[in-house]
Amino acid sequence: MQCHNADKFINDYLDNQIKDSHKNELFAHIEQCEDCHKQFNAATQLAKNLRELPYPEPADVFFDHALKQASQNQPYRFWHATISSALVASLGLVFALTLLIQPITTGPSPSEFNLALQETRNIKLVFNAGSALAKAQLSLQLPEQIRVKGFPKKSSLSWKTQLKAGKNLLVLPVKAIRDGKGILTAKINHNGHKKTFKLNMNVNGLADLSTVTLQSFEA
Amino acid sequence: MTANKQAHFESLLRPHLKALYKTAYRFTQSRSDAEDLIQDLLVKTYARLEELSTIERLRPWLAQVLYRLFLDLKRRESRSELQLVIDNDENTLEPTILPEHEPDGMLERSKTQQQLMTALAKLNEDHRIVLTLHDSEGYTLSELVGILECPLGTLKSRLHRARSRMRTLLKREQNHFNDPKILNEK
Numbered sequence: 001m002q003c004h005n006a007d008k009f010i011n012d013y014l015d016n017q018i019k020d021s022h023k024n025e026l027f028a029h030i031e032q033c034e035d036c037h038k039q040f041n042a043a044t045q046l047a048k049n050l051r052e053l054p055y056p057e058p059a060d061v062f063f064d065h066a067l068k069q070a071s072q073n074q075p076y077r078f079w080h081a082t083i084s085s086a087l088v089a090s091l092g093l094v095f096a097l098t099l100l101i102q103p104i105t106t107g108p109s110p111s112e113f114n115l116a117l118q119e120t121r122n123i124k125l126v127f128n129a130g131s132a133l134a135k136a137q138l139s140l141q142l143p144e145q146i147r148v149k150g151f152p153k154k155s156s157l158s159w160k161t162q163l164k165a166g167k168n169l170l171v172l173p174v175k176a177i178r179d180g181k182g183i184l185t186a187k188i189n190h191n192g193h194k195k196t197f198k199l200n201m202n203v204n205g206l207a208d209l210s211t212v213t214l215q216s217f218e219a
Numbered sequence: 220m221t222a223n224k225q226a227h228f229e230s231l232l233r234p235h236l237k238a239l240y241k242t243a244y245r246f247t248q249s250r251s252d253a254e255d256l257i258q259d260l261l262v263k264t265y266a267r268l269e270e271l272s273t274i275e276r277l278r279p280w281l282a283q284v285l286y287r288l289f290l291d292l293k294r295r296e297s298r299s300e301l302q303l304v305i306d307n308d309e310n311t312l313e314p315t316i317l318p319e320h321e322p323d324g325m326l327e328r329s330k331t332q333q334q335l336m337t338a339l340a341k342l343n344e345d346h347r348i349v350l351t352l353h354d355s356e357g358y359t360l361s362e363l364v365g366i367l368e369c370p371l372g373t374l375k376s377r378l379h380r381a382r383s384r385m386r387t388l389l390k391r392e393q394n395h396f397n398d399p400k401i402l403n404e405k
Contacts, residue, residue, distance in 0.1 A: 011379045015353075015360055046385060049335050050354040055241055056250040058257075063236045066254075070261035071225050137249050158251035189249070191340040 001029040006036040010043050113184075114202045115176035120149055123199070125170040125186055133163040137189040140172070143182020145203040149173040163188070176203040224268060231271050232261065235278050238356070242282050245351040246289040248340065259288050279362045282352075286366055338388035346381035353378055 001009075009026040012018035018026070030037040115121055127138075139158035142148065148157060150173075186197040236257065243253035243260075263284060264271055274280050339347055349367065352358045360378070364371050 008379075011375075011382065014382070015375065015378065017360065042386060043382065046382065046389070047354050049331060050351065051357075052332075053335060053339075053351070053355045054332055055244045058240055058250065058254055062254060062257075063233070063240075066258045066261050067229050067232065067236075068225075069258070070265040071221070071228065139249070139251050156251055158249060191337055 001025045003029075003033060003036055006030070006033070006039065010040055014043060014047050113199055114204065115146065115174070117176050117179055117203055120173060120175040123172045123174055123184070125172060125197070125199075127163060127168040127170070127186075127188060127197075129163040129168060133188075133190045135160050135190070136163045137187075138170075139187045139189070141185040141187075142174075143184060143201050145178045145180050145182045146174045146176055146184070146201055149175055152177075163190075179203050227272075228265055228268055231268075231277065232264065232281075235281055238278060239281055239285060242352065242356055243285055243289070245356060246286065246348060247292070248347075252292060256285055256288050256292065260285050263288070279358070279365055282358070282362075283366045283368070286368075334389060334392040338385055338392050341388050342381060342384060345377060346384060349374060349378045350381040350385065354382075 006026065006029060009018060009022050013023060013026060026040075030040050113121075113123060129136075137158065138161050140148075140156065142155050142157075144155070148154065151157065152175075180203055182201045182203075184199045184201050186199070188197075239260065240253055240257050243256040244250065247253050247256065260281065264281065271277065339351070342350065349363065352363055352366070353360065358366065360371060360374055363369070363374055367374065369377075
């Protein structure tokens with residue numbers, strides 16, 4: 001067997017479609033050939049790593065809810081996958097995307113955003129990008145106390161967007177529907193690089209009209 | 220009657236949901252989109268319960284429906300006009316967050332997985348899908364012929380090119396970890 005055949009045989013081996021005779025040839029060859037042995041090890045290690053590739057678990061009750069909702073002919077949405085212009089228009093969602101004009105506050109603890117019950121306010125989310133990020137996945141997970149205006153039943157929103165170098169501002173109109181405290185989580189995912197931002201939400205009888213921007217984040 | 224139908228539906232689908240969710244995640248690389256795909260799949264298949272009961276190998280059949288739903292999702296995404304607008308600022312979004320305070324083995328594994336995911340994200344979509352469905356999720360090539368509705372020869376050569384491309388990208392990722400100046404090289 002020649003080295004130039006080894007690559008094909010290694011792929012056939014990984015495809016589980018190699019003939020026994022070819023497998024014997026391949027193994028005999030890599031015993032003798034250091035380069036092909038390295039290539040074989042790299043290929044099988046990659047396959048092993050791919051088998052162990054992690055994935056994010058769905059929400060705890062996701063499968064139960066999704067199965068139940070299927071019979072009612074309507075999906076149970078933890079997330080909203082894509083916000084198309086038509087959908088935005090039809091559901092009345094208003095994402096005001098404007099130039100950044102508010103300062104970013106800083107500090108050791110997460111920001112807190114206060115809302116009165118049934119109050120609708122704009123949350124300004126600021127994303128700083130060191131470089132332009134094409135097709136960044138932006139996801140919002142909402143606490144049970146608030147919903148995005150126009151999406152009263154959705155606890156999550158997610159869409160792809162273009163982040164440009166510097167500050168990116170998203171103005172998110174939210175409504176307080178329930179008393180209590182919760183955390184709004186915003187995630188950016190770009191080419192496998194992820195960043196998570198958290199913002200404490202506090203719904204009570206008092207309205208706080210101060211402007212709050214995003215400051216806290218974790219890996 | 221409805222309760223029986225629901226129970227029958229759940230008994231058929233539930234054993235496959237976790238694997239299908241993983242498959243959906245490999246398609247979309249997004250938990251939210253993967254959940255949406257699974258939800259859409261369940262709504263669609265509930266209406267075809269009688270047909271489901273007759274299918275011998277249900278998982279590849281469901282994966283094929285899932286793939287079609289993924290293609291629909293992509294078409295919807297391409298129509299999205301949502302954009303963010305910027306102002307300049309010296310603050311930066313770090314592209315890579317490494318876990319801290321972890322045992323060496325875990326850190327090393329995290330590095331490997333991070334390099335792997337970064338390289339995967341740089342593959343073109345056809346390569347990424349065939350590679351992850353075959354090598355990560357364990358679908359056979361003959362199953363993928365049905366799921367992706369693509370001839371065997373095309374799938375094989377695509378899979379082999381995907382592996383080769385992955386090895387190249389991983390070398391670059393490893394170089395990037397060793398020399399952070401090499402950034403965002405395509």
